[in-house]
Amino acid sequence: MAHINTLDPGASPLDYYGFELRRHREAAGLTQRQLGDIVNYTGSLVGQVETARKLPTLDFSERVDAALGTGGLLSRLVGLVMRSQLPAWFQQVAELEVRAIEICSFQAHMILGLLQTPAYARAVLGAVNRSDLDDRTAVRLARQRVFEKEEPPVFWAVLSEAALYLEIGGRETMRGQLAHLLAFEDNPRINVQILPFSAGAHAGSQGSFDVYRFADDPAIVYTEGYGSGHPTANPNTVKDCSLRYDHLRAAALSLKDSAELIRRATEDRYGEQVA
Numbered sequence: 001m002a003h004i005n006t007l008d009p010g011a012s013p014l015d016y017y018g019f020e021l022r023r024h025r026e027a028a029g030l031t032q033r034q035l036g037d038i039v040n041y042t043g044s045l046v047g048q049v050e051t052a053r054k055l056p057t058l059d060f061s062e063r064v065d066a067a068l069g070t071g072g073l074l075s076r077l078v079g080l081v082m083r084s085q086l087p088a089w090f091q092q093v094a095e096l097e098v099r100a101i102e103i104c105s106f107q108a109h110m111i112l113g114l115l116q117t118p119a120y121a122r123a124v125l126g127a128v129n130r131s132d133l134d135d136r137t138a139v140r141l142a143r144q145r146v147f148e149k150e151e152p153p154v155f156w157a158v159l160s161e162a163a164l165y166l167e168i169g170g171r172e173t174m175r176g177q178l179a180h181l182l183a184f185e186d187n188p189r190i191n192v193q194i195l196p197f198s199a200g201a202h203a204g205s206q207g208s209f210d211v212y213r214f215a216d217d218p219a220i221v222y223t224e225g226y227g228s229g230h231p232t233a234n235p236n237t238v239k240d241c242s243l244r245y246d247h248l249r250a251a252a253l254s255l256k257d258s259a260e261l262i263r264r265a266t267e268d269r270y271g272e273q274v275a
Contacts, residue, residue, distance in 0.1 A: 007052060013084040014052045017077050022050040024068045039063035055135050056081060058142070082142035085135070090229055093210075093222055097146050097153075102213040104156045104245050106195075106204045110163050111177055113140050114147075114155070115184075115192070120177040123169030147190065155190045158204070158248045161197050164265040171270045178266045185259050193252035194261050203247035211241055 009019035025035050025046070032050070033043030041060060048054035061074040083094045097103065097114070105112050111120060122137045146152060167174055184190040195202060210222040221241045222231045232238075253261060 007050075012052070013077065013080045014055070017056060017074065017081050018050045018052045020070075020073060020077070021046075021056075021064065024064075024070050024073075025050075028068050030068075035064070035067065038067045055085060055138060057138060058145075079142060079145055082139050085139045092231060093229055094143055096212045096220060096222070096231065097143060098149075099214055099217075100153045100212040101151075101215050102154045102156075104158075104211040104213075106158045106208055106210075106245060106248050107163060108160050108204060108208045110166060110168060111159065111181070112157060112208075114144055115157060115181060115190075116140070117173070117177050117180045119169055119173040123173055152189055156193070156245075156249065157191065158193050158195055158245070158252050160195050160204075161261070161265075164194070164262060165269055167269075175266060175270045178262050178270070181262055182259055185255075191255055192258055192262075193249060193255060194258040195248060195252045196261065199251045202251050203244040209241055209244075211238070211245055 007015045007019045007022075009016040025032070028035075030038070031043065032046040036043035036046045039060065040063070045054060045060075049056050049060070056074065056078055058075065058078050061078045064070070065072050065074050083091060083098075086094055103114075105114070110124065113121065116124070118137060118141060121140050122133060125136050125140065126133050147155070164178065168177075181192050184192055195204070207223065212220045212222065214220075218233045218235070219238045219242070220231050220233050221237050222229060224230065252258065
């Protein structure tokens with residue numbers, strides 16, 4: 001007889017997801033293989049998700065919700081599951097992203113996580129450690145669902161021109177990443193500005209940072225080091241970084257000129273014409 005793990009649904013969001021998946025599957029009178037056949041996944045994968053040995057994806061969750069008539073339960077849970085898999089020091093930041101009505105981000109060297117493509121994210125995360133890379137990439141990309149909310153945050157990203165030329169993941173990956181940035185060109189809630197090399201010394205010279213603003217709570221500034229994050233609501237820090245961000249946006253190219261620079265970088269550096 002196969003050993004069946006008994007999950008404690010209170011142990012973690014992933015355990016709770018697996019517990020609910022098994023409960024609804026059994027209530028429908030289906031085996032793992034039968035459910036897998038219905039949703040076009042293997043029965044083995046269904047079993048791994050039920051025993052919290054495999055992360056569920058949004059696609060898997062939506063298919064199972066439809067097959068079992070769960071009213072979208074698993075699709076709602078998957079975001080919580082993904083956030084729980086982030087490094088402990090970053091989980092608070094993921095919560096800030098979900099709650100914020102405005103996010104202002106300055107990145108000095110690379111494209112930030114909320115705007116990364118799968119290939120780019122995989123290359124960044126696998127630079128030193130390639131263990132569990134599929135799951136870690138999926139967890140990072142799941143944060144981007146914040147833009148699918150009924151009321152998504154207004155997002156401002158100021159990227160150093162260096163981020164366009166630091167070749168992460170190879171030429172094809174960079175072509176896809178820069179095309180992804182251009183896809184937001186007509187989206188008034190996601191705004192990408194490039195800080196050109198010609199700006200010289202600038203207000204972000206001390207490093208990357210984010211400012212999160214909320215409907216009813218004080219703004220929070222977030223900075224990051226190796227393996228650690230530093231959110232703070234200190235009014236003086238928030239005031240200083242908000243002023244710095246205003247200066248960065250003023251020194252950056254306009255939205256239109258930023259898009260043109262991204263196009264030129266794609267053509268000149270990575271050899272593909274972008275319409």
